Each structure stands twice: as C-alpha cells, then as structure tokens.
Amino acid sequence: MNIGLTGGIATGKSTVSSMLIRKGALLVDADLIAREVMLPGHPVLAAVAGHFGQDVIQEDGQLNRKKLGEIIFNDPNERLVLNGITHPAIRQEIRRQMAEYESAYPERLVVVDIPLLYESELQVLFEKVIVVYVPRDKQLERLMERDGITEERALARLNSQMDIEQKKRLADEVIDNSGTLGETHEQVDKLWNRLFE
Structure with a gap:
C-alpha cells in the first residue's frame, strides 16, 4: 500500500x-529527492541557475538556498518557475522509488x-x-x-x-x-x- x-x-x-x-x-522522502536534484552537476541545478542567475550558486558550485529562498518566498511567480523546473524530475524519482519498493517489498x-x-x-x-x-x-x-x-x-x-x-x-x-x-x-x-x- x-x-x-x-x-x-x-x-x-x-x-x-x-x-x-x-x-x-518504507520511506520515499520528496525533500531528500529535491535536495539531490540540486546537487552540483545535476541538470536541474543548471536549469535553476540558468533562470535565477549565478547569484543562487555558491563558489563551491552548491546551491545558495538562502538566496533562492529569498527570491521564491517573496515572489509567487518565481516560485512557480522554480516548481516548473524542479517538480517533473522530483515526481519521476518519487515514482521510480515507489515502483522499486512495491516490486521488492509488496507486503510493506x-x-x-x-x-x-x-x-x-x-x-x-x-x-x-x-x-x-x-x-x-x-x-x-x-x-x-x-x-x-x-x-x-x-x-x-x-x-x-x-x-x-x-x-x-x-x-x-x-x-x-x-x-x-x-x-x-x-x-x-x-x-x-x-x-x-
């Protein structure tokens, strides 16, 4: 179930x-998945930087969550843009993990x-x-x-x-x-x- x-x-x-x-x-954690798609090298992070600018990327290549948060929590339109970039990849990974668990542990x-x-x-x-x-x-x-x-x-x-x-x-x-x-x-x-x- x-x-x-x-x-x-x-x-x-x-x-x-x-x-x-x-x-x-068994747990599928959307927040964890959301963090993983924002790791350096992931195409989702590149798309986020492409829209929001390099200001949201720290010198070490990591996402500057505080900077991005300031933008999206104060502008609903920018929050929608971010969701449009990140949500498809997050949904795909949620579905993949759910299917994997269902297949391996059908009774759990x-x-x-x-x-x-x-x-x-x-x-x-x-x-x-x-x-x-x-x-x-x-x-x-x-x-x-x-x-x-x-x-x-x-x-x-x-x-x-x-x-x-x-x-x-x-x-x-x-x-x-x-x-x-x-x-x-x-x-x-x-x-x-x-x-x-």
Missing part, C-alpha cells in the same frame, strides 16, 4: 514518518513524504493521504523557533503553502501533532492498525 504523508511547514511530518518507519514502513507500507502534495496535485498517486496537523498559530511559533526567523519571514513561508486547515479537510487521515510526543505516537499506532485491518 502506498500512502502520501503531508502537512505544513513545521507541523512535524518528519516525526510522524520516523514513527511509521520504526513500525516497518510505502510512505511518501511530500510537503507540497496537494499543491502539486499528487494525491492521485496514493490509496490514502495522511495530513500531519498543528493549528496555524502553533505552526508559526514552531517555524520561528526552529529556523530562528522573524514573524514576517515565517508568515511569508506559511503563505507560500496551502493553508493547513484546508489540507486537514482534504485528508483521508489526520495526525494532530499539537500535543505531546506520546499523544502523537498513540495516534500513529491507531492509524497503523486501521491501515492493516
């Missing part, structure tokens, strides 16, 4: 995916962690979509604390994604990660049991 795992920035997707892995799920649960799952309209790939949820005020607080950024910058990032309440409404399953780690664990245990009933 393939399930999509999503949420908003700073809602705790990694926490939930780690719990599912410990239970025996495959969890695909995609932060922008709904924004990218990828829900059709999955039997179920799980949303890791925290209320927006808590999300903002966690993001500011985690990344050491101002409220203004944190809001710009939150506003670049679909609202967490909307994702919650679209979900097949919701894990509310606003309580304790133990409470989240309990919800993951119950979800696991439901998936394998």
Whole structure:
C-alpha cells in the first residue's frame, strides 16, 4: 500500500514518518529527492541557475538556498518557475522509488513524504493521504523557533503553502501533532492498525 504523508511547514511530518518507519514502513522522502536534484552537476541545478542567475550558486558550485529562498518566498511567480523546473524530475524519482519498493517489498507500507502534495496535485498517486496537523498559530511559533526567523519571514513561508486547515479537510487521515510526543505516537499506532485491518 502506498500512502502520501503531508502537512505544513513545521507541523512535524518528519516525526510522524520516523514513527511509521520504526513500525516497518518504507520511506520515499520528496525533500531528500529535491535536495539531490540540486546537487552540483545535476541538470536541474543548471536549469535553476540558468533562470535565477549565478547569484543562487555558491563558489563551491552548491546551491545558495538562502538566496533562492529569498527570491521564491517573496515572489509567487518565481516560485512557480522554480516548481516548473524542479517538480517533473522530483515526481519521476518519487515514482521510480515507489515502483522499486512495491516490486521488492509488496507486503510493506510505502510512505511518501511530500510537503507540497496537494499543491502539486499528487494525491492521485496514493490509496490514502495522511495530513500531519498543528493549528496555524502553533505552526508559526514552531517555524520561528526552529529556523530562528522573524514573524514576517515565517508568515511569508506559511503563505507560500496551502493553508493547513484546508489540507486537514482534504485528508483521508489526520495526525494532530499539537500535543505531546506520546499523544502523537498513540495516534500513529491507531492509524497503523486501521491501515492493516
């Protein structure tokens, strides 16, 4: 079974995916894939530099994430351009890894962690979509604390994604990660049991 795992920035997707892995799920991590296509020598990074300029490339050839982030979090059109460059390659690799896992481990649960799952309209790939949820005020607080950024910058990032309440409404399953780690664990245990009933 393939399930999509999503949420908003700073809602705790990694926490939930780690719990599912410990239970025996296999993980396809879209963020990791997104980082891999931005490594020096990859054609996607070359295309990004071609559009955004050499300013987004550091002297060592690595992507200057901070510089690119400043551009795309403040200009929705540039964010769309970046998505148009990166998403096809990321989707292709997600599908490849899913197919590989399904073939090698047909009895295992495959969890695909995609932060922008709904924004990218990828829900059709999955039997179920799980949303890791925290209320927006808590999300903002966690993001500011985690990344050491101002409220203004944190809001710009939150506003670049679909609202967490909307994702919650679209979900097949919701894990509310606003309580304790133990409470989240309990919800993951119950979800696991439901998936394998």
